[in-house]
Amino acid sequence: MLTTEQWIERAKNLRPKADLFIDGKFVSAVSGKRFDTLAPRDGSVITTVARGDGADVDAAARSAAKAFESGVWSKTDPRHRQAILTKFSDLILANREELALLESIETGHPIGDAMNVDVPSAARSFRWYAEALDKIYDEVAPAPRTALTLITREPLGVIGAVVPWNYPLIISAWKLAPALAAGNSVVLKPAENTNLASLRLAELAFEAGLPAGVLNVVTGLGAEAGQALGRHPLVDKITFTGSPAVGRMFQTYAGETNGKQVALELGGKSPHIVFEDVADIDACAEAVAWGIFYNAGQTCHGGSRLLVHESVHDRLIEATIKVAKQLKMGDTLDPSTQISAIVSERQLERVLGYLDIAKNEKVDFALGGNRVTPAEGLEKGYFVEPTILTNVDNAGRIGQEEIFGPVLAVTKFKNTAEAIELANASEYGLAASVWTQDLTRAHKVVREVRAGTVWVNTFDVADIIVPFGGFKNSGFGRDRSLHALDSYTALKTTWINLGSDEPK
Numbered sequence: 427m428l429t430t431e432q433w434i435e436r437a438k439n440l441r442p443k444a445d446l447f448i449d450g451k452f453v454s455a456v457s458g459k460r461f462d463t464l465a466p467r468d469g470s471v472i473t474t475v476a477r478g479d480g481a482d483v484d485a486a487a488r489s490a491a492k493a494f495e496s497g498v499w500s501k502t503d504p505r506h507r508q509a510i511l512t513k514f515s516d517l518i519l520a521n522r523e524e525l526a527l528l529e530s531i532e533t534g535h536p537i538g539d540a541m542n543v544d545v546p547s548a549a550r551s552f553r554w555y556a557e558a559l560d561k562i563y564d565e566v567a568p569a570p571r572t573a574l575t576l577i578t579r580e581p582l583g584v585i586g587a588v589v590p591w592n593y594p595l596i597i598s599a600w601k602l603a604p605a606l607a608a609g610n611s612v613v614l615k616p617a618e619n620t621n622l623a624s625l626r627l628a629e630l631a632f633e634a635g636l637p638a639g640v641l642n643v644v645t646g647l648g649a650e651a652g653q654a655l656g657r658h659p660l661v662d663k664i665t666f667t668g669s670p671a672v673g674r675m676f677q678t679y680a681g682e683t684n685g686k687q688v689a690l691e692l693g694g695k696s697p698h699i700v701f702e703d704v705a706d707i708d709a710c711a712e713a714v715a716w717g718i719f720y721n722a723g724q725t726c727h728g729g730s731r732l733l734v735h736e737s738v739h740d741r742l743i744e745a746t747i748k749v750a751k752q753l754k755m756g757d758t759l760d761p762s763t764q765i766s767a768i769v770s771e772r773q774l775e776r777v778l779g780y781l782d783i784a785k786n787e788k789v790d791f792a793l794g795g796n797r798v799t800p801a802e803g804l805e806k807g808y809f810v811e812p813t814i815l816t817n818v819d820n821a822g823r824i825g826q827e828e829i830f831g832p833v834l835a836v837t838k839f840k841n842t843a844e845a846i847e848l849a850n851a852s853e854y855g856l857a858a859s860v861w862t863q864d865l866t867r868a869h870k871v872v873r874e875v876r877a878g879t880v881w882v883n884t885f886d887v888a889d890i891i892v893p894f895g896g897f898k899n900s901g902f903g904r905d906r907s908l909h910a911l912d913s914y915t916a917l918k919t920t921w922i923n924l925g926s927d928e929p930k
């Protein structure tokens with residue numbers, strides 16, 4: 427691993443490509459407009475990015491549709507797609523330092539996490555779907571012997587992938603990998619403030635052999651490029667991850683245009699439910715602290731609520747504070763940093779606003795609560811220290827709303843029924859965890875909690891092998907696993923008349 431000084435030097439010399447990637451090449455926006463992209467660690471301008479709008483989305487969608495119809499990717503032998511996606515995965519790993527730096531400098535993820543989690547995880551997604559794609563068989567339905575009935579899967583066509591800023595590489599890969607593996611063409615619209623790694627990703631896909639037009643990236647503002655993609659008549663499906671408010675806009679865009687499919691993965695307010703018989707308070711405290719402070723709390727399934735039995739409350743809070751105090755907060759480009767910056771000034775203001783609300787709600791600040799400067803030279807950076815709020819009313823704004831920052835809301839409960847009621851008293855249903863040694867109770871609580879993922883005696887174990895998505899206001903789309911591959915295909919029925927059952 428490079429040193430902090432070496433990473434800073436590399437960041438200074440970065441000359442990232444920041445135009446639109448359409449039809450296999452980088453092009454300026456038709457309007458010629460650009461916008462700044464900033465480094466959360468110090469608020470400095472990294473570069474300017476092309477501000478694509480309706481005209482550029484139209485060019486990208488046409489290119490994607492043309493590539494799809496030509497069959498240059500969609501009709502190829504699965505083993506051809508497998509070979510190219512495997513090479514793409516290898517290229518991601520071969521360019522790990524560059525991709526990690528682009529991701530880290532724009533999102534504020536610690537460089538160590540970008541190197542060890544974001545880039546390898548994105549590479550693994552492409553490899554996993556590449557490996558899967560020639561192992562999936564279609565079906566023959568049990569029709570009478572006078573017919574042969576086939577149920578086959580076909581790619582949908584053009585997929586519009588719209589992603590948020592918190593894990594650009596990982597979330598894009600969760601969508602692109604199955605969509606491409608199934609033979610679709612894609613137009614990716616990254617979030618306004620995190621474009622650079624996605625643009626490089628598309629270039630690497632092209633280098634791996636993905637034909638021009640099969641993967642396009644249109645950078646730009648949500649209300650412009652995002653909306654144009656949502657409304658485009660050549661787009662067959664939108665796969666969206668982001669806020670509930672914008673997710674619903676995509677349903678409206680689809681309803682008002684071509685009725686395209688829309689899959690939504692939205693926010694969360696995921697609870698840990700810790701019972702009095704938790705086996706290991708220290709292990710639980712580790713999971714609770716990492717579950718909310720990793721990536722400075724900007725994780726959709728982050729464990730932002732801690733529901734804890736009153737008898738273990740004080741011990742668990744003490745242990746969690748101990749872990750939180752040991753986490754190293756620092757410069758994004760310092761390889762030893764564990765917690766770094768919030769993505770943008772706007773998000774920083776949002777988090778600080780919630781800390782003011784917390785004061786009004788009269789919760790207790792057991793830890794933190796302030797904006798900080800973790801290292802010299804980063805005074806303009808967007809850093810908030812790990813914060814633990816106790817005596818939170820689950821029905822108040824701190825207990826209900828998604829803060830998306832390093833802020834843990836703690837509420838006590840007295841019994842299992844109350845714990846389940848509190849866990850479900852949320853508009854969200856993305857994830858939860860249950861901490862108990864009682865197997866029967868664990869199973870019962872898992873059944874009762876309305877969430878897309880429930881962990882037992884652990885938290886945030888994420889893997890491409892299992893689906894990820896939510897219930898209720900957390901959306902209904904599912905990324906990851908073979909189910910995601912299915913979601914980028916449509917079923918076709920073929921009914922072949924064989925005439926009489928008599929042998930000829």
Ligand code: NAD
Pocket residue numbers: 588589590591592593597615616617618646647648649650651652653656667668669670672673675691692693694725726727828830856895896900901
């Ligand atoms: P956001 O909804 O503001 O933006 C998401 C994407 O939508 C971006 O690409 C943005 O440019 C685009 N967009 C914004 N306004 C638009 C509009 N009017 N029309 C069309 N497109 C528009 O969300 P965000 O602030 O980038 O991300 C944070 C949110 O994402 C949080 O609520 C978080 O919980 C959620 N999230 C969910 C998951 C999940 O898997 N469920 C994962 C990560 C983040």
